[in-house]
Amino acid sequence: MAKIPKHLKQKNMTDKQVHEKLVEEFGLSNFCASPWNSLHEGPRGLVSTCCKTRQPIGWSGKQTFEEMYNSDHAKDVRAAFLRNERHPQCTACWAQEENGETSLNRLHSSGMSTVPVITDLVNNTDPDGTLHKHKPQWLDFLWTSKCNMACLGCTPELSSTINDNYKREYAVLNGHNPDTYHSNMTNWVNGSKHKVDYVLRNIDSIHAIHLNGGEPFMAEETYELLEELLKRGLNQRVHIWSHTNGSITKYKGVDIIDKYLVYWGDNASITMSNDGFGSTGEYIRYGYKDKKWLNTYRRINESGVQLSIQTCWNIFNAPNIHELGEWLMDNCSPNNQSARYKKPNGSLTIWTNNTTQPKMSYYIPELREQCLDSLRQLDITGNHPGNWKDTIKRWQNWLLKEDNQYEAPKYDKLYHWFNGVKQLDLARGTDLCTDVPHLRGLYELGKEIPDDYQAKIKG
Numbered sequence: 001m002a003k004i005p006k007h008l009k010q011k012n013m014t015d016k017q018v019h020e021k022l023v024e025e026f027g028l029s030n031f032c033a034s035p036w037n038s039l040h041e042g043p044r045g046l047v048s049t050c051c052k053t054r055q056p057i058g059w060s061g062k063q064t065f066e067e068m069y070n071s072d073h074a075k076d077v078r079a080a081f082l083r084n085e086r087h088p089q090c091t092a093c094w095a096q097e098e099n100g101e102t103s104l105n106r107l108h109s110s111g112m113s114t115v116p117v118i119t120d121l122v123n124n125t126d127p128d129g130t131l132h133k134h135k136p137q138w139l140d141f142l143w144t145s146k147c148n149m150a151c152l153g154c155t156p157e158l159s160s161t162i163n164d165n166y167k168r169e170y171a172v173l174n175g176h177n178p179d180t181y182h183s184n185m186t187n188w189v190n191g192s193k194h195k196v197d198y199v200l201r202n203i204d205s206i207h208a209i210h211l212n213g214g215e216p217f218m219a220e221e222t223y224e225l226l227e228e229l230l231k232r233g234l235n236q237r238v239h240i241w242s243h244t245n246g247s248i249t250k251y252k253g254v255d256i257i258d259k260y261l262v263y264w265g266d267n268a269s270i271t272m273s274n275d276g277f278g279s280t281g282e283y284i285r286y287g288y289k290d291k292k293w294l295n296t297y298r299r300i301n302e303s304g305v306q307l308s309i310q311t312c313w314n315i316f317n318a319p320n321i322h323e324l325g326e327w328l329m330d331n332c333s334p335n336n337q338s339a340r341y342k343k344p345n346g347s348l349t350i351w352t353n354n355t356t357q358p359k360m361s362y363y364i365p366e367l368r369e370q371c372l373d374s375l376r377q378l379d380i381t382g383n384h385p386g387n388w389k390d391t392i393k394r395w396q397n398w399l400l401k402e403d404n405q406y407e408a409p410k411y412d413k414l415y416h417w418f419n420g421v422k423q424l425d426l427a428r429g430t431d432l433c434t435d436v437p438h439l440r441g442l443y444e445l446g447k448e449i450p451d452d453y454q455a456k457i458k459g
Helices: 015-026 065-069 072-082 088-098 104-110 117-124 160-164 193-201 220-231 256-267 278-284 290-302 318-331 358-363 365-378 388-400 412-428 437-447 451-458
Strands: 038-041 046-048 138-142 208-212 239-244 268-273 306-313 345-350
Touching: 038 065, 072 088, 138 193, 193 220, 208 220, 220 239, 220 256, 239 256, 256 268, 256 290, 268 290, 290 306, 306 318, 318 358, 318 365, 318 437, 358 365, 358 388, 358 412, 358 437, 365 388, 365 437, 412 437, 412 451
Parallel strands: 038 138, 138 208, 208 239, 239 268, 268 306, 306 345
Antiparallel strands: 038 046
C-alpha cells in the first residue's frame, strides 16, 4: 500500500472526513485503525483489538501488551485491512453496516483526528501486518471485576457480587442448572498493577483510557493511575472515560470527584447507569438507591466532566420506559448545554441476555402492546438526547417483528425467566410482583407451565 500523506491527519478533520479521505484517495473502504491504535482487555485477561470482537490477540496472564501487538492474529488483522479486505473477526461491524447503520467504532477508530494514526502507524507496518513502531493510543481496559451490585443483565465475569452468589441466584436465570453449574469466574483482576505500569511506560503516545469494570471506582489502581497522571500534569492531555453505577465516590477516604475529576473537567467522560427509579430500579440493579445515585449524578455533573446516562432497555423496565425517559429528557440535552452547568448526554442500549429481553412480553399480547405504547410515548418530541430517535425506532421495529420463540406453548424462555425470578426473590428477599407490578401477569403465566413441559425442558 502506498504511504499515506500527513495531510490526511489534520487536527481539524472529523472522523467522517478522515474516513472519506481514505476511501477517496486510497480505496480503503474497509479500513479500521483499531488493530493499530487500540487494545481491549476483557474478562480473564483476554486481549483483543477492540471491544466489538471476541477473537483474542493474546492473554495478559502470559504475554506483555507489547508482545500481543505483534501476535500472529494481530498481524493477520492488520494485513487484511492493508489489502482493503474484511477480516472475519469484525463481523459485528460488517453486519451493522450491511443493515444500513454506521459502525461508530470503526469510524471513530479510523478518524481519531487528534493523533497521527494513519500517517505514523500504518506507514510503519509491513505487508504481513508486522508493526514496527509500537504506539498505543486508545486503551479500553476492564479495570476490575469488583462490584457492589448484582444487576440482572450482568454476569459473574463483570461483577464480583454476582460471582460470589452465582450458583444460588443466577444460574437458572441464565439457563443453567444450579445443581450442576459451578462458577469459575474468580475476580480475574486481583489487581490492575500491570495495566498501570503499561500506561506509564507508553504515556507519551496514549491519548485516551477507558476504565471499565465491574465498578472501577472500587479499584485501588484507578486512584493510583489518576494520581500519577495528575502528578505529571497529564490531566488535560490524557482523556479518561469511565462507567460507574453511581454508588461509589470514595476509596479509603479519597473522594474521586474532588480529588481528581474536577482537575480533568471536560477532558474526562463519565457514564452513569440507571435503568429506572424507585422499586423498579432497585429490582433491576440490586444494590441501587435513588438518593445515592441522584447525589452522585449531581456532584459529577457539577464537576465539569462530560457526563452521560446509560439506560439498558429490558423486560423489567420496558412497560414503563417512558417514565425514566421523561426524566432523562428533562435532565439531559442533545447539545450538552445548560444555563447553570452542563447537562449530560443520554444514551440507550439493550441487554441481549435471553431472559431479560423485552421480547419476553410476546408471551402476553397486552404486555407487548404496553411496551410498544411506552416507546410511542417516548417518541413524541425531537428533543431527544443523543441518537435516541433512531434507537427508539429500532426498538419499536424489533418488537413488531414476529418471533414464535416467545409464543405459548413454547415455554422454554418463560420457564428459565420464571424460575430465575423465583430463585432471586428467595435469595434476596425481594418480590417481583410487588416491586415490578407490571410483570405480575408474566409471573402468573410462569406458574401455569405444564409439569410435563417443565420436565421436558429440564431434560
